[in-house]
Amino acid sequence: MQITLHLNGATHDLDVDARTTLLDALRHHLGLTGTKKGCDHGQCGACTVLIDGRRVNSCLTLACMAEDAQITTIEGLGSPDRLSPLQQQFLDHDGFQCGYCTPGQICSATGMLEEIAAGWPSHASASLEGPFALSHAEIAERMSGNLCRCAAYTHIVAAIRQAAGADDRHEDAA
Amino acid sequence: MTRHLRVDGPNHDDRLDHMAQGVLGQPLNRLEGPLKVTGRATYAAEARPRNMAYGVLVQAEIPAGKVLEIGDAPGALAVIQDKRMIHYAAQGQAEKAPPSGPERVEYMGQAIALVVAETFEAARHAAQNIAIRYAPETVPVIPESVTPELPPKKQSATGDLDQAMRDAAVTVDQVWHTPSQMSAAMEPHAAIAEWDGGHVTVRAGLQMLSSNRKQMADALGIRESKVRLLAPYVGGGFGSKLGINAEAVAAAIAARELNRPVMVAMTRQQVFDLAHRRSETRQRVRLACDANGVLSGIGHDVLVSNLPGSEFSEPVTQATPFTYQAAHRQIVHAVSRIHRGCAGSVRAPGEAVGVTVFECAMDELAEAAGIDPVELRLRNIPDAEPVTDRPFSSHKLAEALRDGAERFGWSARKPSGQRIEGEWFIGMGMAAAVRVNMLVESRARVTLHQDGRAIVETDMTDIGTGTYTILGQLAAEMLGLPADRVEVRLGDTDFPPAAGSGGSFGAASSGNSVYLACEEIRSQIARTMRCDETDLTLHDGMARAGNVSRPLSELIDGQITAEGHLQPGKTEKTHRQATWGSHWAEVAVNRWTGEVRVRRMMGVFACGRVLNEKTARSQCLGGMSFGIGIALTEAMEHDPRDGHVVSRDLAEYHIPCHADVPELEVHFLPERDAYVGPLQAKGLGELGICGAGAAVLNAIHNACGVRVRQLPATPDKIIAGLD
Ligand code: FES
Numbered sequence A: 001m002q003i004t005l006h007l008n009g010a011t012h013d014l015d016v017d018a019r020t021t022l023l024d025a026l027r028h029h030l031g032l033t034g035t036k037k038g039c040d041h042g043q044c045g046a047c048t049v050l051i052d053g054r055r056v057n058s059c060l061t062l063a064c065m066a067e068d069a070q071i072t073t074i075e076g077l078g079s080p081d082r083l084s085p086l087q088q089q090f091l092d093h094d095g096f097q098c099g100y101c102t103p104g105q106i107c108s109a110t111g112m113l114e115e116i117a118a119g120w121p122s123h124a125s126a127s128l129e130g131p132f133a134l135s136h137a138e139i140a141e142r143m144s145g146n147l148c149r150c151a152a153y154t155h156i157v158a159a160i161r162q163a164a165g166a167d168d169r170h171e172d173a174a
Numbered sequence B: 001m002t003r004h005l006r007v008d009g010p011n012h013d014d015r016l017d018h019m020a021q022g023v024l025g026q027p028l029n030r031l032e033g034p035l036k037v038t039g040r041a042t043y044a045a046e047a048r049p050r051n052m053a054y055g056v057l058v059q060a061e062i063p064a065g066k067v068l069e070i071g072d073a074p075g076a077l078a079v080i081q082d083k084r085m086i087h088y089a090a091q092g093q094a095e096k097a098p099p100s101g102p103e104r105v106e107y108m109g110q111a112i113a114l115v116v117a118e119t120f121e122a123a124r125h126a127a128q129n130i131a132i133r134y135a136p137e138t139v140p141v142i143p144e145s146v147t148p149e150l151p152p153k154k155q156s157a158t159g160d161l162d163q164a165m166r167d168a169a170v171t172v173d174q175v176w177h178t179p180s181q182m183s184a185a186m187e188p189h190a191a192i193a194e195w196d197g198g199h200v201t202v203r204a205g206l207q208m209l210s211s212n213r214k215q216m217a218d219a220l221g222i223r224e225s226k227v228r229l230l231a232p233y234v235g236g237g238f239g240s241k242l243g244i245n246a247e248a249v250a251a252a253i254a255a256r257e258l259n260r261p262v263m264v265a266m267t268r269q270q271v272f273d274l275a276h277r278r279s280e281t282r283q284r285v286r287l288a289c290d291a292n293g294v295l296s297g298i299g300h301d302v303l304v305s306n307l308p309g310s311e312f313s314e315p316v317t318q319a320t321p322f323t324y325q326a327a328h329r330q331i332v333h334a335v336s337r338i339h340r341g342c343a344g345s346v347r348a349p350g351e352a353v354g355v356t357v358f359e360c361a362m363d364e365l366a367e368a369a370g371i372d373p374v375e376l377r378l379r380n381i382p383d384a385e386p387v388t389d390r391p392f393s394s395h396k397l398a399e400a401l402r403d404g405a406e407r408f409g410w411s412a413r414k415p416s417g418q419r420i421e422g423e424w425f426i427g428m429g430m431a432a433a434v435r436v437n438m439l440v441e442s443r444a445r446v447t448l449h450q451d452g453r454a455i456v457e458t459d460m461t462d463i464g465t466g467t468y469t470i471l472g473q474l475a476a477e478m479l480g481l482p483a484d485r486v487e488v489r490l491g492d493t494d495f496p497p498a499a500g501s502g503g504s505f506g507a508a509s510s511g512n513s514v515y516l517a518c519e520e521i522r523s524q525i526a527r528t529m530r531c532d533e534t535d536l537t538l539h540d541g542m543a544r545a546g547n548v549s550r551p552l553s554e555l556i557d558g559q560i561t562a563e564g565h566l567q568p569g570k571t572e573k574t575h576r577q578a579t580w581g582s583h584w585a586e587v588a589v590n591r592w593t594g595e596v597r598v599r600r601m602m603g604v605f606a607c608g609r610v611l612n613e614k615t616a617r618s619q620c621l622g623g624m625s626f627g628i629g630i631a632l633t634e635a636m637e638h639d640p641r642d643g644h645v646v647s648r649d650l651a652e653y654h655i656p657c658h659a660d661v662p663e664l665e666v667h668f669l670p671e672r673d674a675y676v677g678p679l680q681a682k683g684l685g686e687l688g689i690c691g692a693g694a695a696v697l698n699a700i701h702n703a704c705g706v707r708v709r710q711l712p713a714t715p716d717k718i719i720a721g722l723d
């Protein structure tokens, strides 16, 4: 079927099988392999992209469902010589090892910080109303949909907190 | 020119400490980091040759028997059932392909065919709907249901352990079970194969290209020189990509048959079936000591499993012979031949589960003897390897224990069950960390250009280990260049063959080869400078000797290329080589739900020279988190009827997630090991996992008094132990 995707500020017309996920449309049809496939089942977060600013598992989204939306992938967040603040912090904190989960972590963190800004609570939040401390526990809870087998977690959380301007790294020993 | 070194003796001259550039060891960002954080690093399935077709593997639905007939696949380009398709992945460093022939099934889930179609969607649909007729056979799938083999070489005994147990003031005699575990690297195995005449290029997720190339050539029945493998970026390995697997061989066969490039990517579920599992283990540990906690007896009796004919058996007791002293010792290693998926290396084969269980046993002994667990270990550190009397190449366990106890605040630990906060029991636990160290033959080529750029080339892989970065730093240090003047090219069998990434030997082995190549280049520059290589100082593109100082551009005519070739030698026999450390954990156990939260965790490690403080730390964080998984959540459940993996995706097999891992702390002890080559560096990729889970399990006991010996310590098992 013919579909049109609005992606990283550009428009792409594609001819895809109706069963094509957004993830496979990106990887197989558009050559945008920055979005990773770790499970194809919504279990790992490696395929996270931003759809209208919200983080979404692209493996659980059919390409044809995303037609009217603005999609941002890791490639749209920055480039090697123009890193986004989060990308720069991931680099500086070594918030990755093999790098396979990393685009998903960064897209997810980008969306997650927006959720905090919008006042959405999490299981780890002290109150439902906020404001929410950017504590280790708060960030870790909100990022738990993004698995990292290299387990760069400690460095990922530090990177996100720094990018988001959290000051005291050790405020939440518990 | 090739500079060759066999490590036959010690190296005490600390050459790298006398280089001038000052970049080695620094916590530099990863060279390839900007590509990874922007999604530009391309992994196995991430090339798009023109006209590529997609293949999906078809898996056996019987535990053993024959495939009689494979039906049609409407909509597919081809259904490939070729006698060269392999039954399971090659073991690490194997020189031959594993058994092949898709008509014969050895375990449920084995790849028996490949369906290829124009699109991934069409191939998947056809593969899922293909009809297969089998002649199934009944086979054993439970380790305890068969009489195990006792390979003679794997048994050992000294003294009389039974007598020592009878005579001892204090003993422990318990049995632990660990389940099958999966490496579960985030990148599923995938391959893209393309032929050019009689040459095949396979881009795949692989850890050890030089042996993978031999395996692939053998599998396809062609000469090694006709195979090129590419693995520029590998999305994690942890052992699962040590050897070639079904997808890569099938992709190559299909690409030949269809005369076009073919990509085959495993699904996550297929990875659980087809990547090597770490064997489940049953471990009986016997310990005997006197009233002062001095060990007189150590017994480690293990049962593991694998497929019939598969040589690998989880070396559970690998560190047991040399970690602690005792006059009376026994090791029993039994292997059940059953039809579960093939067992092989998963991060720190042996120690990951062996040290973990042994360190739990030591905790039980400390409790029984009324001695502090740290003190018990300190009292039993041998001066030389027990029985053989070989000296240790270096030994840092005592220092790691003392340093860790101090940093972690071990003295504040309370007796079991006495620290309660609301509905949580709080406890602390510790364990020793130990992992054997080895070197593997490795080659690298370094080219220094007149304009002060250097290029490092080797078929080594970077699986997240930091190889690009450390090899770059090493060359920069040796050649006196800023780190950004060095380009590192890896993951291509066109480059000199390296050790590969496995067994924690990658960094030291490939690093030494780069060191040697650079040493040769330095010698050539020294000749031009008319000085000894050891009197030459290279710094920021300048060469200095005495009071002569000249830019490299004047000294080099075009370029200098040299190859380094490292081979392990006598020191691996004359000295017991190991890395050492200590693990510390503080946990909270919920008194009503049995939930365990790791609140704090720390590791202190000694691994010889640290090549990059930042990437080294990351290796340890990863290992320690694996330890949390082993202790608390990870288990591959096998169906007792047919052996198939029930928990075969990431929703059922629980690797630690963000919320499971606290802010981990890592400390390195300064060390130079003289017996492991001029780099004086040892392996680090696995030490972090060895014993980490024991610190967590021992902390659970300290918190609430429950010992879980059937890993992982899930809430149901903890609740069952709480009163
Ligand atoms: S690939 Fe989409 S969540 Fe894992």
Ligand code: FES
Pocket (backbone or CB within 6 Å): A095, A096, A097, A098, A099, A100, A101, A102, A147, A148, A149, A150, A151, A152, B186, B235, B236, B464
């Ligand atoms: S960096 Fe390897 S999985 Fe996260």
